[in-house]
Amino acid sequence: MTELLQQLINGLALGSILALIALGYTMVYGILRFINFAHGDLFMLGAFAGFYISPAVAAVLPGPSLGSGLVVLGLAMLICAVLGVVIERVAYRPLRRRPKLTVLITAIGISLFLENTGQLVFGATPKKFPEIIPVYPVLKFGGLSITSSQLIVLGVTLLLLVALRHIVLKTRMGMAMRALAFNPEAAALMGINTDWIVSFTFGLGSALAAAAGILFAIVYPSIDPLMGILPGLKAFVAAVLGGIGNLPGAALGGILIGVTETLVAGYLSSTYRDAIAFGILIVILLVKPSGLLGKKEIEKV
């Protein structure tokens, strides 16, 4: 029983991280109808941003402490938001009216570019991520152990989900995002500067990926320039599982994949842990291609 509980908590922490990445895929898809395959690399860049700014933050705010950890998180999110906006502006926007395949291939190109540049600039060997928050067991009960880092992951994720929900449902910007996702022409006729909203969406999605990168590095403190590939792919599967374009779906998909993967690795065999997500993908594509919470595309009259 404690073993199961432990696995569930571990799975929830991993799932939260995947959920944060998945949201970026699904937001961009909702608005531009394309899969931004470079999104996983922003997760990696988020972790490296944290790596490089944490000494500077530590100089001002002696750490590790919750406060300094959150400052590192916030700054990394900001840096990646800017990067995401820049990538969209220089790489994707010029292709807005081109076939989707062209944009997709460009996204793969950007992804390779970021990974290779990362290896060049950061070095290919894994780096130890500094301890930006104090890590200690918060709860020890029989075989069960919950660490402060796991709680941070869950807490920060919850906070970000609530904030995102507020932005999307309650703000003028969020309303514009939903309008644009539904019908770009009609949105433009409302006076919405659609380029602006696309930039905003990329910024928001990239910030969430950066947050995921930092949280991941807090739990698994070894980072390298290729670390975004696998979580990126799994988060993409999570977005498809939840119903691509659907925000609650992406969060749910991320959690489900994280939990399933952890349970399978814990109880069956850890050899297959990375295959779980893709097994799930194949099953959804066969059984419910629109995803758990996805609707069938509404036909435009």
Place this chain on the structure above:
Amino acid sequence: MLEIKNLQVSYGAIPALHGISLSVKAGSIVTLIGANGAGKTTALKAISGLLKPKTGEILYEGKNIAGLPPHHIVKLGLSHVPEGRMIFTNLTVLENLQLGAYLEKDRRVIRRELEHVFGLFPRLQERQPQLAGTLSGGEQQMLAIGRALMGRPRLLLLDEPSLGLAPLLIKTIFEKIVEINREQGLTVLLVEQNANLALEISHFGYVLETGRIALSGESASLRQNPQVQSAYLGG
């Protein structure tokens, strides 16, 4: 108020408008009638910036707006109710109306415009919290017009407001258009296939045939025109 000179628009290599010219006087209702595929929607989309003209000028209050992005044009006081209404069916009625006033930041103004639209279409007031996709066709058309009015336009472009509606409802909608024009002096450019009604409520009309203006004149005289009668008025 609006003066179009030699407007040409193409889809890829295929021309849809071969240089049309027309003008809309402030305070009037002007109609653009024509058969399916004549290019009416294309003309409205070029005016509101959804399509980039190949050549020609679109002078709105003396300023050439040809080729400007739609959100700039909306800001100048020009609202377009598109063909097929293009309601955000995934949003509520209230959210649709709020989006119509997207560029307005003063909440009091938005509140006032909302009251005004509800005064015009009381049905919308009852349905505020409902998803717009659950409205009937007629209600959706009211919402589309109400949404456009929320931006306090000075020129309203209407693309086939009668599309798919029962005759009685069409009459209601057209009465509202006349009311808005009379009481607020809102200038209207109305695209219609229902030439009968369009010529009845408008002051001036243009007949578009395969991308060219074939005829134009006072609406009353167009209705008497034998050519128009045989081609568009069913007799």
